[in-house]
Amino acid sequence: MSPVIARPAPEQDDDYAVTAEFYDVLQARQDSMRVERLYGGAVASARLGVLDVGAGTGRVTLMSLANSQVDVHAVEPSRAMRGPLMTRLASLPAELRARVTVHPEPLGEAGLRGVADVAVCHNVVACLSPASRRALWPAVAASLVPGGSLFLQLPPARVPGDDIVRVLPEQQVGRHHYGGRVTMSGAGDRIQTRFDYWVRAGAGVLRESTETFWMWPAWRAELVSDLAPYRFVPRTGVCDPDVLAMTLRGP
Ligand SMILES: C[S@@+](CC[C@H](N)C(=O)[O-])C[C@H]1O[C@@H](n2cnc3c(N)ncnc32)[C@H](O)[C@@H]1O
Incomplete structure (x- = not known):
């Protein structure tokens, strides 16, 4: 029997076409610990469902499945990022999946x-222009029930004056070493973030790739006031400097 296609699959421009290959090998281990620290407790308290907005290759999604008993919704428009996400989900036991x-x-x-x-x-929020960011809030509010909580990693507060360069420690995969470097440069009111990746065998570089993203800075207070019209109020008692935590009030 042939499948019934309700609507064509959405195709997005794939900003992460290069990065998806290198994302997990270079960043997953560190980031897994970070997401556990930042959101593990909140996710464990979920009683209805967890929404992972911009799931990428699935670190928050996987942590949410492990730390909670509820349904998890992973929203990821990039086909390149969804590939590793689906592979990861495919390897889970059926009852978790x-x-x-x-x-x-x-x-x-x-x-x-x-x-x-x-x-x-x-x-996610750092990667959205102010207009796209504001367009996200009503959708987050609609996805949550009253009393629900939103936890978002704050973007950089300002455009850097000088370039900020961060080297991602090289990782060995068989005979090859995978490496990367992130360079953040100020460009007007935006931040140009360039990822340079390489694969080497011994002293010889086998291949190199680059992908550049835009980021937009935002202050905590700016995000709090952006969210206020959608009934979000700051949660009390949550003070991690990397995270903004908000609660959705009832209508
Ligand atoms: C920098 S990646 C981070 C992925 C993941 N959260 C992580 O930290 O590994 C940002 C992700 O947000 C997704 N994204 C961008 N706009 C979105 C939107 N409006 N709704 C849901 N996801 C979005 C992108 O496709 C991308 O995978």
């Missing part, structure tokens, strides 16, 4: 209503 749904659209097009009491935006 039954709790996770992958939405391949931007959150605003996913049609999620009241599915979660915890939402996480990890390493």
Whole structure:
């Protein structure tokens, strides 16, 4: 029997076409510890569902499946990032996989209503222009139930004056070493973030790739006031400097 296609699969420009190959090998281990520290407790308290906005290759999604008993909604519009995410989910036991749904659209097009009491935006808001960022908030509010919480990793507060260069420690895969370097440069009111990747065998570089992203800085207070019209108020007693935590009030 041939499948019934309700609507064509959405195709997005794939900003992460280069990065997806290197993302996990260079960054996953460190970032897994970070997401556990930043959101592990909140996710464990979820009673309805967890929403992972911009799931990428699935670090928050996997942590949420492990730390909670509820349904998890992973929203990831980039096909390149969804590839590793789906591979990771495919390797899970069936009973864990039954709790996770992958939405391949931007959150605003996913049609999620009241599915979660915890939402996480990890390493996402910095990558959105102010207009795209503001367009996200009503969709996050609609996806949460009243009393639900939003946890978002804060973008850099300002455009850097001088370039900031961060080397991602090389990782060995068989006979090859994978490495990367991130360079953040100020460009007007935006931050140009260039990822340079390489694969080497011994002293010889086998291949190199580059991908450049834009980032937009934002202050904590600016995000709090952006979110206020959608009934979000700051959560009390949460003070991690990397995270903004908000609660959705009732209507
Ligand atoms: C820098 S990646 C971070 C991925 C993941 N959260 C992590 O930290 O590993 C940002 C992700 O946000 C996704 N994204 C961008 N706009 C989005 C939107 N409107 N709704 C959902 N995801 C979005 C991108 O496709 C991308 O995978």
